[in-house]
Amino acid sequence: MRSRSNSGVKLDNYARMVQQTILKHQDPVTGLLPGSPEQPHAWVRDNVYSVVSVWALSLAYRKNADRDEDKAKAYELEQSVVKLMRGILQCIMRQPLRLVGGASRCAGTVELRHKGEWRKVESPFGNWIPKQTETVCKELDCGSAVSEEKIKDGTEGGWLVFPDCMTASTVRQCVGTASYFTSKVKVVCSDLLNRPILSLSCSVKPQFSGGSFQLLSPTGNQTLPAVNHSTHFLFNHTGPAHKGDYTCVYHLQVFNHNFSSESERLELRLGVSDSALIIRVLLNVVLHLLYILPMSCYYCQSSDPDVVYINMRRRARAET
Numbered sequence: 386m387r388s389r390s391n392s393g394v395k396l397d398n399y400a401r402m403v404q405q406t407i408l409k410h411q412d413p414v415t416g417l418l419p420g421s422p423e424q425p426h427a428w429v430r431d432n433v434y435s436v437v438s439v440w441a442l443s444l445a446y447r448k449n450a451d452r453d454e455d456k457a458k459a460y461e462l463e464q465s466v467v468k469l470m471r472g473i474l475q476c477i478m479r480q481p482l483r484l485v486g487g488a489s490r491c492a493g494t495v496e497l498r499h500k501g502e503w504r505k506v507e508s509p510f511g512n513w514i515p516k517q518t519e520t521v522c523k524e525l526d527c528g529s530a531v532s533e534e535k536i537k538d539g540t541e542g543g544w545l546v547f548p549d550c551m552t553a554s555t556v557r558q559c560v561g562t563a564s565y566f567t568s569k570v571k572v573v574c575s576d577l578l579n580r581p582i583l584s585l586s587c588s589v590k591p592q593f594s595g596g597s598f599q600l601l602s603p604t605g606n607q608t609l610p611a612v613n614h615s616t617h618f619l620f621n622h623t624g625p626a627h628k629g630d631y632t633c634v635y636h637l638q639v640f641n642h643n644f645s646s647e648s649e650r651l652e653l654r655l656g657v658s659d660s661a662l663i664i665r666v667l668l669n670v671v672l673h674l675l676y677i678l679p680m681s682c683y684y685c686q687s688s689d690p691d692v693v694y695i696n697m698r699r700r701a702r703a704e705t
Contacts, residue, residue, distance in 0.1 A: 393451045396442070400458065403442055407435050408465055416468030417476070429473055429526050436469045481557045482524055484572065491527035491574040494536070497544045499560050505569040506556070507543040517546075518572045524555060527574035534571045543569060583623065587633035588615035589646070596637035603629035611635070628653055 410418050417427035418435055443462035450456050483503075487493025495506040508517070518530035550559035587598040589611070596611045600618045604626055609616040620627070633648040 390449070390451055392449045393455065396445055396449060396455070399442055399445075400462075403439060403462075407439060411465065411469065412472075415475075416465075416470075416472035418469070427472075427476070429476065432469060432473055436466050436473075439469075440466045480525075482521065484521075484525065484527075484574075487571075487573070489576060491522070491525060491576040493571065495521055495556075495570045495572055497546070497556060497560060499544050499557070505543040506546055507569055508546060513570050518574075521556060521572055522574035525574065527576055529575050531573040531575050533573075536569055536571050583620040584617045585620070585631060585651075586615060586617050587635070587648070589635050590614070593637055593639055596635060599634040599636060601630075601632040601634060603627060608636075 407418065410422075412419070412427075415427070418432050419425045420428055420431065439462055443459045443466065446455050446459035446462065450459065481498045483496050483498075484490060484493035485496055496503050497506050513533055513535065515530055515533060518533040522528060522530050544560050546556060546559045585600065587600065589596075591614050596614075597608055598611055598616045599606060599608045607618055609618065629652070631651045631653060635646045635648075637644050
């Protein structure tokens with residue numbers, strides 16, 4: 386009986402890792418890998434990355450086969466790859482959503498296949514919001530939303546979708562009747578790259594290990610553990626509510642005593658300040674008044690009969 390080589394032992398360890406992390410979650414019917422146990426949807430990009438590792442392992446078994454069991458293992462891995470790729474191909478062929486006319490598959494005019502027919506998507510009253518673009522990019526596995534734009538192409542007969550429904554469901558679940566508007570929607574997604582997230586960093590000079598940072602902000606207080614004497618507070622969305630003062634507080638327990646240190650306040654402003662906005666509004670009002678008042682006085686003088694008669698007598702005396 387031949388002994389197992391070192392390469393064979395390593396391959397067996399890799400096979401156990403692949404089985405536990407990838408193939409264990411493969412659907413026996415579709416061959417696809419779900420996004421997570423709580424989310425049964427399968428993403429094309431994640432499945433392609435996963436199947437590449439399985440295919441590489443099968444090639445390694447083919448090249449370094451010490452026993453007949455290694456060839457059987459290689460065949461088993463290859464069949465798992467074929468099943469997964471077949472499932473991806475079927476999903477792409479049945480995909481009810483696509484972007485056409487753009488620079489890539491993640492940019493262009495939104496089209497939906499409904500009742501066996503591809504048509505461009507139209508939102509009622511043109512009320513297309515960024516959350517709808519986020520839903521489209523997520524369904525197409527194109528990263529996050531970058532921009533959206535209404536365009537008029539002159540064609541009629543698109544599919545009508547409802548914006549309130551798309552924020553919590555897929556595009557196909559929110560389609561209504563055929564639309565006869567000529568304005569359609571063009572979106573751009575970030576493709577493989579997700580949108581960067583703003584963060585606020587709190588750090589302290591190395592003195593003691595451990596501790597935690599507390600962020601005092603207008604939207605509420607957050608606490609995160611210190612990692613390498615620092616931490617990062619992420620902001621997925623920003624709005625007027627985030628305007629105000631921010632302070633980092635470092636908490637540490639040393640010898641059963643609690644210590645805390647507070648940073649200087651950081652003032653955050655979003656957009657135009659209130660004072661600048663008030664000055665701009667008042668200036669517009671004054672300019673309108675300066676334009677309207679002389680015109681109204683001239684209209685009153687020219688429309689009064691007595692004023693017109695007096696002006697005529699003055700002109701007659703001047704001529705004589």
